[in-house]
Amino acid sequence: MMSDTHVSPAEKPAIELQDVELSLGRAAARVHILKGVSLSLASGQATGLVGPSGSGKSTLLMTMAGLERPDAGTVRVAGQDLGALDEDGLAVFRGRHIGIVFQSFHLVPTMTARENVALPLELAGAGDAFARAEAELRNVGLSDRMDHYPAQLSGGEQQRVAIARAVAPNPDILVADEPTGNLDESTGRSIVDLIFALRRERGATLVLVTHDLSLAALCDRTVRLRAGRIETQAQADAAAAVA
Template structure:
């Protein structure tokens, strides 16, 4: 379960503090599928980063499965994410010096998985990139890079998958295929899905929607 308590995030802006999130309280059950929706600038991506432990709140805390992320230092949060969390970034975050296959294998190798190669190949095939295994990110389109990032997140079989606009760079057919994969992962492994999206089809597939308006949670 994910629990956020009084999450606030402020950043300095022109000599004052800009409040991005304003006292967010929420709970997400294990295995639940949740869409985070709202207008651009409402704080969706900031909330996702805080829930995943990629950033620290100005006040408040995030507790995942009994682990208080605020009690961990940066290395501790990184170790926790490696074991429990997958993240699909809107900007892909692929390593340019590694091929598609190597990008997907890397987190598996860091976890010491002996079948990293076969798992990486399997999930790249599932996102229809079997012919792009040896291609570097610069040789791939934006949509193909997004699919590599999604394969990387899937391959680790995380307990929780956070995704920021996972279908935003994909054509409609590929986007629908990725949506199916997301929910297959949820059903096959009980993976908790927390998705920031403007895609109405994707949001409607989720069990619940959280709507943000100007940094405040208005629907839970």
């Protein structure tokens, strides 16, 4: 498993960040989150982002997905400089290239499972949105729950709907922010198995934020963050020795 910050020149990068700086908040409450982050992730690679709470993992993931704009530096995804896109352009780009799975599911409560999964397909103008949504729900084991609303589903079922929604447009890149954080251990393991199975089937690039080192170990590569910077293996070993 790799833990350095670069891919080899022979690999095609799916995501490239160069000297990314990002602060959040206003005035005295403004906090410097990402500090000179440079990172290159190969196409088709599964990467686990790990680090202590407050290290910037989720912020880095959201920056990769174009949900946070850096104050400085460059973010390039699937060959596209995200800084060159306006908000509408970013939304269209995400719809075509990036599937996002959140810890808190973010399903529309007034829509059925089928409607939730069909939503990004409809927004993209797909004429077969509902047929594709049904196929994705069957693929995640929810063929008998298509007409249920989120409140009628268990946490694990809601996350399966969220995963089906994320992969329905067949994105090049799948990002997941603590996707098992709100689930019990058994349900969380089934969700992990599902995410990795879908990634293998589709050849997508996966970026996964997790506190669980055993989950990160399933990835091809681990990237460690500490205090907004990428940590080398030597730095991690030194920090562990002090602790």
